[in-house]
């Protein structure tokens with residue numbers, strides 16, 4: 001391990017991150033709200049912290065290796081998550097504990113979107129903007145992580161995508177072309193955001209709300225500048241704009257990268273993962289609609305249809321925006337939506353969950369076992385499109401799945417240990433490990449009422465989910481630190 | 484497929500099964516209770532049904548193949564499960580529907596032990612005996628299935644044990660030595676039952692209760708001749724006898740077979756699965772004890788300790804006997820016990836769950852993935868004891884696990900569709916797919932109050948669990964029936 005190099009990079013990241021305090025600071029000036037000082041103080045504090053980390057080791061230029069990669073990625077999310085809490089702690093509004101501030105910041109940055117706040121519309125505009133912005137930068141970080149870094153680290157079967165990207169990520173060393181890939185992804189992400197913000201604005205949002213919600217839409221984050229989330233606008237048009245941009249943002253950004261480079265769209269429909277992604281949303285949406293109509297929960301077709309489509313896509317892509325109290329939907333619907341969030345979006349998108357491609361590989365592997373029982377001598381390959389999937393990738397996906405389930409179960413027990421009921425504990429861990437956001441039961445509205453211990457467990461769950469479990473898990477093994 | 488051979492074997496099985504109506508018939512004579520006629524009628528009806536199946540194809544002597552094996556195993560459990568319902572339907576006491584009778588019979592035969600009945604002590608002695616006896620024969624069937632048949636079919640990684648058995652099961656053809664193995668297993672099972680019944684009798688049970696509970700103990704079934712289960716006797720001595728025989732019955736019967744052949748005991752402690760099995764029960768038992776003491780739920784140490792040990796072993800081995808209302812235990816305890824049942828007992832025992840050996844393989848595979856991330860070039864083998872486990876076995880275990888989870892989720896949604904709450908639906912499917920028995924919420928006491936549809940779903944879950952998922956699943960694929 002090259003700790004000095006890790007320290008240098010972390011210092012640089014913190015200094016860069018301090019710059020993210022400036023847009024809210026401008027908003028604060030513009031709206032003359034009460035959070036100017038907190039953001040100014042945070043800017044200087046984080047800049048200074050970064051500088052102090054960077055200065056002693058600024059000359060260090062070791063080549064980074066895989067292990068350093070794991071450490072940097074985990075530190076990136078934890079340290080920036082904590083640094084992001086600074087203005088929330090300093091601000092008078094909201095007046096929240098350090099735990100709550102850390103929860104809100106990490107939930108934003110991991111694009112989970114679970115909030116401890118109520119009365120969001122009464123907060124200073126700069127704070128409201130800052131929460132949305134946290135999600136946007138988080139989403140950007142996730143894409144770079146998922147497209148450029150995790151495939152090289154080989155986490156959870158994501159080496160599947162190692163050779164997928166046209167050019168940039170084929171290298172075996174960690175640093176050289178991440179910059180180039182990141183730049184292209186940045187343009188795509190920015191263009192999507194601008195398009196989304198414009199669409200929201202045309203549909204009737206103020207520019208403040210339009211930009212804010214475009215941030216949390218393309219990041220599939222789910223934060224809103226209102227307690228009532230997208231439901232505040234009471235506009236099916238805005239809901240459908242949200243749906244479209246959520247689906248786009250839930251698709252592998254390597255596909256968008258390809259579209260960008262080759263000026264082509266046909267590859268979207270040829271991609272197995274995209275087809276499954278759309279197919280799952282379509283099937284779940286149909287079941288939701290049919291059940292709501294049958295039970296007459298929303299009355300007629302008009303209200304039912306837009307709520308059904310919106311909530312299916314919002315929960316299914318793990319955005320977590322709400323237009324209605326889906327927690328009180330009848331029968332299996334709340335659980336079905338949470339389960340759809342477990343599948344989540346495509347790999348290398350801003351969506352959470354176990355990812356569609358892993359789900360498809362698990363299904364295909366399961367079916368292969370059935371065929372092997374019937375034809376014990378047959379050689380059966382698991383294919384994705386035309387390509388046979390390496391056994392090692394399948395092993396890694398299984399490992400990911402088992403670790404996901406095991407840690408999920410453990411955290412549900414821990415939460416029940418704090419006195420929460422089973423439905424709340426189950427849904428809270430589900431909503432954080434999948435980076436979805438809203439849960440059921442006590443945490444259906446917000447996460448303010450649970451204990452501090454429970455909040456830290458859920459923060460761990462957010463990180464686990466966002467870092468694809470193994471990136472974080474590997475740091476907890478003695479083998480990682482040996483030698 | 485040799486349907487005529489399958490039909491011949493099924494006919495023979497039914498004729499054999501009709502004989503199991505005779506002991507309850509004797510009990511009915513002895514106690515002069517009201518169920519004499521139902522058992523006599525059932526005997527003749529089932530005998531006749533078997534005869535009618537067997538007669539037309541009695542000359543057929545095709546060698547059985549793997550596919551026939553799957554079909555026979557599934558038909559064995561479904562047809563005997565339904566045949567076992569006949570006396571319950573015919574008897575005036577209890578007066579229950581066909582669905583309830585089928586549920587009770589299949590729950591008995593699969594050693595699930597989930598009951599739809601209340602007021603069991605008021606039922607005719609012959610019916611009370613018959614329920615216990617169903618579990619005993621079911622347990623015997625499971626051992627033969629798990630030791631002699633599933634390893635050859637290669638279901639869920641159980642080919643792991645193909646070469647394990649000293650002699651008998653090494654053959655590749657299905658029929659030749661199953662008889663010999665079955666006979667040895669039968670002696671072991673019978674000896675265990677006799678020892679258990681004697682111990683119960685010495686500890687103060689009547690001979691009727693002692694025999695009845697020995698049946699459901701060695702079968703890890705959980706049926707009792709009383710509504711209050713083992714709690715009826717209010718005797719820590721009886722509870723500890725039960726614990727000892729549950730642990731013995733939860734160990735791989737191939738180990739007992741080995742002990743029987745070689746007159747040796749040391750191999751138990753050398754076995755990885757046995758050590759994990761005991762270890763898990765010990766850890767969970769400690770957590771349960773500590774939590775009960777901390778929360779003061781049962782008052783002092785005296786009551787706490789025997790309830791904690793008994794319920795941990797009873798739920799952990801998937802027996803499902805109760806001495807106390809563990810559903811109302813504080814915090815995570817009910818869920819923790821249900822989760823322990825998911826791990827279950829050793830493979831090729833009468834216990835349910837996913838089985839300790841699979842759990843251990845999943846853990847080791849998960850850990851291997853961590854090591855592979857740190858040392859991408861390393862060749863890491865998954866070992867069980869000194870022996871490397873074949874990759875194909877690991878694949879099969881993963882397939883088993885994923886299918887288990889997916890079907891579990893699907894059935895929970897189906898049950899919630901009937902209007903059950905999440906905790907009840909979750910625990911009901913958990914308690915049946917693991918062949919545990921008692922659930923939480925509405926089904927904590929018994930399964931009488933849920934809808935018929937829900938009962939049939941749960942019967943399917945019992946079969947899935949008992950047939951190690953894939954034996955049943957394979958029959959539902961078109962590929963199985965092709966050609």
Ligand SMILES: [K+]
Nearest residue numbers: 112221319436
């Ligand atoms: K989210």
Ligand SMILES: [K+]
Nearest residue numbers: 595704802919
């Ligand atoms: K049982």
